[in-house]
Amino acid sequence: MGKIEGIFIQNYGSLRDITLGRTYTHQEQPPLKNMTTIIGPSGNGKSTIADVFGFIADCLDSDVEAACDAGNRGGFEQIRSQGETDPIKFELYYRESNNARPITYEVSIDLDRAGRPFVKEERLRQRVEAKGRPRSFLRLQNGSGFAYEGNFGGRDDDTGVSDGVQVPVTLSDNRKLGVVTLGAMKQYTRIEKFLKFLRSWYLCYFTPDAARKIQTSAPQPYLDRVGSNLNNVAQYMYRENKNEFVKILKDIQDKLPGITRIEPLKMPNGQIVLQFWEKGFESPFFTQKMSDGTLKLFAYYLLLHESNPRQLVFIEEPENGLYHHYLADLAEEMKKNVGRGFSKQLFVTTHSPFFVNALSPEEVWVLRKEADGFSVAQRVSDYPFVNELTEQGVVVGDLWYDKYFG
Ligand SMILES: Nc1ncnc2c1ncn2[C@@H]1O[C@H](COP(=O)(O)OP(=O)(O)O)[C@@H](O)[C@H]1O
Ligand SMILES: [Mg+2]
Numbered sequence: 001m002g003k004i005e006g007i008f009i010q011n012y013g014s015l016r017d018i019t020l021g022r023t024y025t026h027q028e029q030p031p032l033k034n035m036t037t038i039i040g041p042s043g044n045g046k047s048t049i050a051d052v053f054g055f056i057a058d059c060l061d062s063d064v065e066a067a068c069d070a071g072n073r074g075g076f077e078q079i080r081s082q083g084e085t086d087p088i089k090f091e092l093y094y095r096e097s098n099n100a101r102p103i104t105y106e107v108s109i110d111l112d113r114a115g116r117p118f119v120k121e122e123r124l125r126q127r128v129e130a131k132g133r134p135r136s137f138l139r140l141q142n143g144s145g146f147a148y149e150g151n152f153g154g155r156d157d158d159t160g161v162s163d164g165v166q167v168p169v170t171l172s173d174n175r176k177l178g179v180v181t182l183g184a185m186k187q188y189t190r191i192e193k194f195l196k197f198l199r200s201w202y203l204c205y206f207t208p209d210a211a212r213k214i215q216t217s218a219p220q221p222y223l224d225r226v227g228s229n230l231n232n233v234a235q236y237m238y239r240e241n242k243n244e245f246v247k248i249l250k251d252i253q254d255k256l257p258g259i260t261r262i263e264p265l266k267m268p269n270g271q272i273v274l275q276f277w278e279k280g281f282e283s284p285f286f287t288q289k290m291s292d293g294t295l296k297l298f299a300y301y302l303l304l305h306e307s308n309p310r311q312l313v314f315i316e317e318p319e320n321g322l323y324h325h326y327l328a329d330l331a332e333e334m335k336k337n338v339g340r341g342f343s344k345q346l347f348v349t350t351h352s353p354f355f356v357n358a359l360s361p362e363e364v365w366v367l368r369k370e371a372d373g374f375s376v377a378q379r380v381s382d383y384p385f386v387n388e389l390t391e392q393g394v395v396v397g398d399l400w401y402d403k404y405f406g
Contacts, residue, residue: 001096002197002311003345005031008091012055013048016081016374020049020365023093024104024134031095033363034338037331037348037356038377039406040367045375046316046349049367053314053347054203055079056090060195063175064109065117076109076117081374087120094197097342101127103194104134107177118174119143124194125154128163135162138182138191143174149187202310206299208292208321217271222310227299230287235272238264240307249274252301255333256294257326292321300330304337312345319352331358353397361386361396366406380405 006021006029019025021032038046051073058067068076080088087110095102103126110120124138135154139145146166148154153164171181182188183195203225210228219236220229237245249262256262261277263284275284276294287295300318319327335358338344350356356364361381369375380386380396383405390396400406 001342002094003342004092005095006093009052010089011081011084011086012052012088013079014045014375015048018375018377020377023091035335035346035363037350037359037364038367039350039364044367044369046367050314050316050349053201057201059177060180060198064119065175068117076111119177122178138178140178143171145169147182147188151189197311200311202313204315206296208295211295212288217269223303231272234264234274238272248305255301256297293323296321309344314347316349318348319350319355324354327352327354328358331355353401356400357395357397359396361390364396
């Protein structure tokens with residue numbers, strides 16, 4: 001359980017200095033909503049925000065050097081904001097539940113003398129009392145420092161005041177994150193929990209063609225980034241709780257236009273294939289024959305029905321390949337799905353006013369570029385007139401289309 005109330009990004013591509021929501025240094029800002037949608041013209045940094053989450057996830061899976069080189073990133077020098085010499089830095093302001101004190105996670109990545117990326121600093125801190133000063137329970141500089149065991153304790157880095165069980169730490173590889181190494185150990189209770197949260201992120205780059213590929217039979221609990229294991233997830237859900245899965249399919253079938261019924265079919269090798277009945281036809285079609293739009297919607301709705309949901313899901317441009325009339329419903333369902341609690345958070349980038357029409361001004365952020373080429377972010381509710389107009393019933397996507405912002 002838990003969510004990010006805010007994120008601060010420094011020197012990552014066009015995001016030279018961006019804050020979304022509440023962070024340690026921006027306490028006055030309202031926290032991010034469970035649904036955060038990012039809009040703005042092409043080239044203004046939306047995918048770069050998605051990539052920050054992808055980059056952090058890649059750092060967890062391997063190390064910062066490999067993450068810099070992964071995908072299309074092209075290495076540290078390509079990622080760091082042009083003209084900057086300071087490290088790339090992220091700050092996540094994380095809260096586990098309503099009554100938990102927020103945790104600040106800071107990490108900065110720089111090049112060493114040999115031009116190799118390494119983790120320059122890493123820190124996790126939390127306040128002891130509600131209004132007190134934060135105490136670090138993980139602090140590493142160039143791979144050495146300390147961590148605190150258990151649920152309590154930490155050090156005030158300014159005054160040196162500390163309590164709890166401090167353990168000196170030296171990592172053998174300064175390209176690896178301390179949260180990964182220490183979070184693997186039971187005694188670092190808070191680090192372990194935080195790592196679990198980071199690991200539960202899901203970046204969705206769903207491509208219908210990937211979902212059409214026939215996979216080998218093997219149940220898998222979660223959809224992968226492109227959705228290539230749709231049938232494996234179906235197999236997993238069928239095995240874990242067949243009745244529940246059939247119920248979920250019924251729920252989804254009502255949301256897919258033109259589809260009257262979806263049923264799983266178990267093959268002799270244990271694989272599950274999905275049968276879709278379309279209006280007007282007697283026999284079902286299999287996944288491979290479904291339209292891009294139907295497959296995408298199906299995958300999104302399946303994602304929203306995960307039984308053990310991933311805490312943070314990032315979806316880039318869900319509107320691609322979808323008929324515009326389906327988008328408001330999809331946005332509504334996503335909002336309903338994330339609710340108001342601490343179990344799930346959704347980030348979406350979009351170019352669709354139809355999608356945005358289902359959202360409130362606090363849920364939408366605009367990215368635009370300043371004359372210097374770097375992005376700035378602003379919450380739609382902070383633009384003039386917007387709140388007054390939405391209170392009168394005007395919808396956010398229409399205001400966007402009419403250029404009140406964006
Ligand atoms: N190292 C960098 N420093 C500054 N800007 C960068 C850097 N790398 C890429 N960019 C800029 O960031 C932008 C990337 O935009 P992107 O996130 O793909 O936008 P969107 O998804 O909103 O269309 C491009 O305008 C590109 O020129
Ligand atoms: Mg983009």
